[in-house]
Amino acid sequence: MNASTKADGIRPARTEPPPEWSLRSAESSDVETIVELRAVVMRPDLERLGRFDEHRVRQRLRDSFSPRYTSVVLAGGAFAGSVTLRPAEDGWWLEHFYLDPALHGRGLGSAVLRSLLRRTDADGAPVRLNVLQGSPARRLYERLGFTVVAEDPVDVFMLRQPAGRSG
Numbered sequence: 001m002n003a004s005t006k007a008d009g010i011r012p013a014r015t016e017p018p019p020e021w022s023l024r025s026a027e028s029s030d031v032e033t034i035v036e037l038r039a040v041v042m043r044p045d046l047e048r049l050g051r052f053d054e055h056r057v058r059q060r061l062r063d064s065f066s067p068r069y070t071s072v073v074l075a076g077g078a079f080a081g082s083v084t085l086r087p088a089e090d091g092w093w094l095e096h097f098y099l100d101p102a103l104h105g106r107g108l109g110s111a112v113l114r115s116l117l118r119r120t121d122a123d124g125a126p127v128r129l130n131v132l133q134g135s136p137a138r139r140l141y142e143r144l145g146f147t148v149v150a151e152d153p154v155d156v157f158m159l160r161q162p163a164g165r166s167g
Helices: 028-048 054-064 108-123 137-143
Strands: 021-025 070-075 078-088 091-099 127-132 147-151 155-160
Touching: 021 108, 028 054, 028 070, 028 078, 028 091, 028 127, 054 091, 070 108, 078 108, 091 108, 108 137, 127 137, 137 155
Parallel strands: 091 127
Antiparallel strands: 021 070, 070 078, 078 091, 127 155, 147 155
C-alpha cells in the first residue's frame, strides 16, 4: 500500500488538479515507446490472470498499432501515455489507453477520457472497450458511463451510449 491509498484500497479524493496535458497525433516512431508502456501497465493484471508473456504483451500492440487513430498523451510536455479511438461499424472502439503509472490517481485518465467522450457524444456514437478482469481501470470506465455487456474469464466488455441516450 502506498501513501495515497487508504487501507481499504480506495484512493482519497484528489486535492490537486490533474497535470497540464494535451494530445498529439501518434507517429510510426512512437510504437516502441507505447509498446514498453503497455508492458509495464498491463503486467500486474496479466500476471494475476496467469497470462503475462514478455513477447506477446509487446507484439500484440505492434500488430495492431495504427498511428492514424492513436494519440499520444503529453503531460507537462512529456510523453505520458497513449489512447486509440478507432472507428467501427456502429460507433467507436477505445483501445490502448495507457498512462505512466506515476500519473495514475491524479485525474489525468479521467480528463483525457472525458475529452474523447465529448467528441464521440457529438457524433452521437457509442463507444466500446474491453478491460482485463480485476483491472482498476474498470472503475474509471464505470464512473464515465460504461456498462458491462459481456465478460469472460479474462476480459470485461463494456459499452457507453452517447450522453443523453441509453441502451
